[in-house]
Amino acid sequence: MCHQSVGLIARHAEAAGIPTLCMGSALDILQAVYPPRAAFLDYLLGHTTGKPFEPELQRAILLEALEAFSALTQPGQIKRLPFRWAEDDDWKDGVMNDGDTRTPRQDTPQYQTEADRVLAEQNNPEACEVCAVSA
Amino acid sequence: MQKPPVDYIKRITDNYAALGYKTYQWVHNEDTPPWTPLTKPLSECRLGLIASGGIYVTGQVAFHTKDDFSFRSIPKDVTTSDLRTAHFAYDQTDARRDPNVVFPIDTLRRLEAEGVIGELADHAFTFMGGIYSTRKVREALAPQLTEQLKAERVDVALLVPV
Numbered sequence: 001m002c003h004q005s006v007g008l009i010a011r012h013a014e015a016a017g018i019p020t021l022c023m024g025s026a027l028d029i030l031q032a033v034y035p036p037r038a039a040f041l042d043y044l045l046g047h048t049t050g051k052p053f054e055p056e057l058q059r060a061i062l063l064e065a066l067e068a069f070s071a072l073t074q075p076g077q078i079k080r081l082p083f084r085w086a087e088d089d090d091w092k093d094g095v096m097n098d099g100d101t102r103t104p105r106q107d108t109p110q111y112q113t114e115a116d117r118v119l120a121e122q123n124n125p126e127a128c129e130v131c132a133v134s135a
Numbered sequence: 136m137q138k139p140p141v142d143y144i145k146r147i148t149d150n151y152a153a154l155g156y157k158t159y160q161w162v163h164n165e166d167t168p169p170w171t172p173l174t175k176p177l178s179e180c181r182l183g184l185i186a187s188g189g190i191y192v193t194g195q196v197a198f199h200t201k202d203d204f205s206f207r208s209i210p211k212d213v214t215t216s217d218l219r220t221a222h223f224a225y226d227q228t229d230a231r232r233d234p235n236v237v238f239p240i241d242t243l244r245r246l247e248a249e250g251v252i253g254e255l256a257d258h259a260f261t262f263m264g265g266i267y268s269t270r271k272v273r274e275a276l277a278p279q280l281t282e283q284l285k286a287e288r289v290d291v292a293l294l295v296p297v
Contacts, residue, residue, distance in 0.1 A: 002264030012277035
């Protein structure tokens with residue numbers, strides 16, 4: 001769904017005169033939303049711009065992706081980036097095959113840590129529901 | 136063995152049908168996308184970054200996960216270890232260890248220093264991309280982010296979903 005949202009934003013920005021490039025690791029969703037320019041990285045979701053703590057790989061991926069700005073000359077083209085997640089593609093078999101792995105959706109801020117919450121509520125008193133009630 | 140790209144729409148549809156969920160209507164655009172040609176090389180362009188992985192900086196209010204269509208503005212000189220994620224639909228483990236896997240801030244700062252891109256815009260913009268309402272994306276978030284990109288005077292925009 002992230003890919004869909006990003007594709008819609010890219011279409012809007014491009015129509016407003018800003019050349020865009022959407023990266024992505026879900027090829028079918030990219031094709032469906034059909035953004036102006038895209039670069040497809042055939043990786044496990046959650047790694048759209050590389051693997052953790054591999055800055056040389058991250059750099060190589062971004063260089064290949066950015067090259068799409070000059071390589072793609074027609075609207076709607078997708079450049080396939082020359083990287084593989086693993087030596088074999090067995091990881092693809094297990095993707096989305098184990099029920100609903102999403103965490104339940106919540107309408108309150110989902111802080112990564114409790115310290116983040118404390119700091120954010122100090123900085124943004126209006127965002128703190130408990131403070132708002134007691135104020 | 137090499138296998139074709141994962142067919143996410145089919146797998147998600149089958150998966151949730153089996154769980155008894157209502158079918159989600161994915162966007163299928165048929166019309167040719169809009170097009171704005173680049174007028175100068177990337178090495179002379181000011182690049183804006185937009186990422187949908189729910190990235191925020193410590194001190195900011197985190198995203199909620201029920202169609203939150205707000206965005207955060209992240210200064211280009213942010214300390215990478217101050218970056219956090221709030222999302223519900225992807226495994227955030229690696230993004231929390233190294234945000235560059237979904238928010239390539241160190242990578243772009245390096246490409247700026249190397250002269251591959253002319254300049255990185257002063258702010259990047261982030262949101263929580265798992266928004267079911269395409270109306271909210273089309274009518275609220277997309278126009279707002281486009282305005283931000285214009286205010287940042289970007290020549291090109293790089294968009295990174297998860």
